[in-house]
Amino acid sequence: MREAAVEVQDVVVRYGGVVAVDGVSLTVPRGSILALLGNNGAGKTSLLQVCEGFRGPDAGSARVLGLDPVADHDELMPRLGIMLQSGGVYPWATAGEILRLFASFAANPLDTDMLLDRLGLRKFAKTTFRRLSGGEQQRLSLALALVGRPELVFLDEPTAGMDVGARQTTWELVENLRADGVSVLLTTHLLDEAESLADHVVIMDGGVVAATGTPAELTAAAGIDLLRVRADAGLAVADLAARVCAKVTESSPGEYEIAGALDTAAIAAALGWFAAEGAQVTAVDTRRRTLEDVYLALTAGAAR
Ligand SMILES: Nc1ncnc2c1ncn2[C@@H]1O[C@H](COP(=O)(O)OP(=O)(O)OP(=O)(O)O)[C@@H](O)[C@H]1O
Numbered sequence: 001m002r003e004a005a006v007e008v009q010d011v012v013v014r015y016g017g018v019v020a021v022d023g024v025s026l027t028v029p030r031g032s033i034l035a036l037l038g039n040n041g042a043g044k045t046s047l048l049q050v051c052e053g054f055r056g057p058d059a060g061s062a063r064v065l066g067l068d069p070v071a072d073h074d075e076l077m078p079r080l081g082i083m084l085q086s087g088g089v090y091p092w093a094t095a096g097e098i099l100r101l102f103a104s105f106a107a108n109p110l111d112t113d114m115l116l117d118r119l120g121l122r123k124f125a126k127t128t129f130r131r132l133s134g135g136e137q138q139r140l141s142l143a144l145a146l147v148g149r150p151e152l153v154f155l156d157e158p159t160a161g162m163d164v165g166a167r168q169t170t171w172e173l174v175e176n177l178r179a180d181g182v183s184v185l186l187t188t189h190l191l192d193e194a195e196s197l198a199d200h201v202v203i204m205d206g207g208v209v210a211a212t213g214t215p216a217e218l219t220a221a222a223g224i225d226l227l228r229v230r231a232d233a234g235l236a237v238a239d240l241a242a243r244v245c246a247k248v249t250e251s252s253p254g255e256y257e258i259a260g261a262l263d264t265a266a267i268a269a270a271l272g273w274f275a276a277e278g279a280q281v282t283a284v285d286t287r288r289r290t291l292e293d294v295y296l297a298l299t300a301g302a303a304r
Pocket residue numbers: 015018019020038039040041042043044045046047
């Protein structure tokens with residue numbers, strides 16, 4: 001079996017007395033998308049820098065496409081696409097010039113005009129980088145990361161500052177990358193981005209991994225958190241609340257909301273209670289926790 005695209009083992013990153021990454025392990029299988037989530041300062045960019053070979057870990061190890069990202073940096077760089085949080089390009093050069101320059105570094109680059117068109121940048125080809133808007137600079141940074149047909153792409157908050165249309169295009173591009181067998185490690189603050197794009201999600205909090213899994217696993221583990229039942233008005237909800245150990249309200253006459261961590265037994269008990277009351281149930285609806293609910297519950301400590 002081929003080695004993983006990224007294999008990080010117990011990585012530690014320190015800045016003086018600050019431990020930014022505190023023993024993180026993760027794997028990006030080939031041809032998959034891993035989303036790294038976490039609040040500001042959680043350690044995502046620091047971990048990415050280790051994978052990109054811009055700094056070595058203070059402890060632990062990283063292998064990228066089977067190579068050491070620091071020792072094998074020169075061999076690795078042509079095979080990687082890297083989109084940094086802050087452009088990192090010449091502010092006085094035009095978008096077209098910068099893209100053609102990056103293309104010239106690659107053995108088999110993508111067509112630069114096609115990329116400019118795809119990212120809606122054709123009309124800015126002769127605009128200098130510093131005169132592009134924040135979202136346009138982001139789009140150009142993405143084009144620079146992709147122009148060399150990389151095997152593995154690192155995207156640090158790729159859609160930050162992009163409008164809705166550009167975000168959609170970026171998501172399509174990232175999905176196309178996966179379809180072409182390219183591996184992607186991205187950071188994001190957008191839970192819907194992670195939920196719709198990623199095969200695997202790693203949630204970091206305070207430099208450590210707080211949770212990991214597929215979006216479906218993470219949300220399934222959290223279960224159903226709201227059951228809505230439409231039935232006769234004016235039932236004695238205190239009785240139901242005690243029975244299912246959940247918060248029960250009659251939000252409007254005959255509309256009951258049962259909120260809490262509801263497993264199958266609790267849902268069955270709740271519906272059984274309505275039957276025992278002789279109530280006519282005319283509608284039942286459940287709400288499953290989203291990745292956002294899971295994320296907020298796991299990282300609540302960061303808001304301290
Ligand atoms: N060069 C540096 N010198 C000192 N401390 C740093 C340096 N870079 C990052 N840090 C600190 O390390 C911690 C992790 O920062 P990092 O940028 O990796 O987090 P992040 O999860 O990428 O955050 P964000 O979502 O805001 O980009 C933070 O507390 C940050 O202040």
